[in-house]
């Protein structure tokens with residue numbers, strides 16, 4: 564147990580932190596209390612603008628890089644040293660909640676605000692970062708901003724990705740930057756001393772175990788596929804079975820078989836078909852084109868490889884009279900977080916008097932890519948019913964504040980480590 568004076572963490576303001584979640588949830592608000600703030604939409608830009616305004620109140624300086632990651636920097640006494648970074652994302656799912664991403668950003672802002680109010684200077688600079696397009700639901704892949712920042716996704720490829728309306732990231736990004744009005748640009752990438760990210764757990768484990776805080780041990784691996792099945796449009800009333808090239812029937816057969824093959828007895832593997840686009844999507848025309856996505860996850864790299872490698876051959880085998888193409892995004896391998904950072908987070912939780920549990924992450928996070936270039940770690944808070952990617956996503960203001968105190972203590976420790 565580290566004693567050390569952590570009285571400055573008393574400046575973390577539970578009410579301000581909570582109110583800011585509610586304010587941000589106003590950008591892209593849905594009628595049922597949820598949030599639709601997909602990446603690089605006007606709502607995303609407006610949320611960023613609000614954040615930049617809060618950050619400038621405590622003297623942080625804003626800049627954006629070529630993939631739209633937004634940085635808010637607090638100077639260090641030795642400002643040339645590699646910064647400590649913390650943050651998360653502000654984009655959401657189409658039926659998102661108030662906390663996924665927003666909490667990590669607002670926790671970082673609250674930590675820097677607490678340090679400012681307590682007049683605590685640090686040796687290293689601390690940067691609050693808003694990773695662009697973490698969700699990837701509008702523009703694949705997921706964690707676009709952080710994977711480009713760390714050099715794992717080529718910038719050209721990221722800028723060239725399109726949404727379902729055919730809008731390119733490059734154009735959506737220009738529009739977002741115009742609305743956000745952050746003039747300063749910075750070079751993509753760079754070195755950092757350490758990275759911390761706070762997030763709601765998005766699963767049920769902490770709540771079930773009765774812990775207010777989790778120290779995250781690692782993140783499971785992820786493979787994203789898009790399957791495109793091509794047939795022929797023809798009349799629903801006249802085309803005999805033998806003459807049909809029905810892309811939807813073929814896709815349904817594939818999905819049914821893949822779901823059966825991708826179900827392990829232990830229930831560790833995660834298999835999801837989350838999107839199905841049918842064309843022409845008319846009741847009396849045999850569908851000629853279907854595209855569907857597969858999100859596949861497993862904590863073990865070999866199992867992820869094994870199950871993922873079943874997909875393309877099975878789709879080809881089940882295509883019948885149709886043709887099929889399987890496209891895959893770059894694989895995101897499972898990672899384990901740095902042991903020293905995990906220890907530091909546990910010590911800071913102890914010194915703030917917050918009970919915690921160690922646990923792995925089922926969701927993916929920007930911290931995964933950061934962990935490949937700098938010592939990194941994550942803190943989780945429980946969320947009600949373990950529910951996330953849902954408009955009813957909810958968390959306890961006290962849990963959020965306590966996790967933010969631990970984050971503040973850890974940032975200060977790291978930023979004074981030279």
Ligand code: GLV
Nearest residue numbers: 698705926927928
């Ligand atoms: C992040 O939202 C994920 O898909 O895990």
Ligand code: MN
Nearest residue numbers: 663664697762
């Ligand atoms: Mn998230």
Ligand code: MN
Nearest residue numbers: 656663698952
């Ligand atoms: Mn998410």
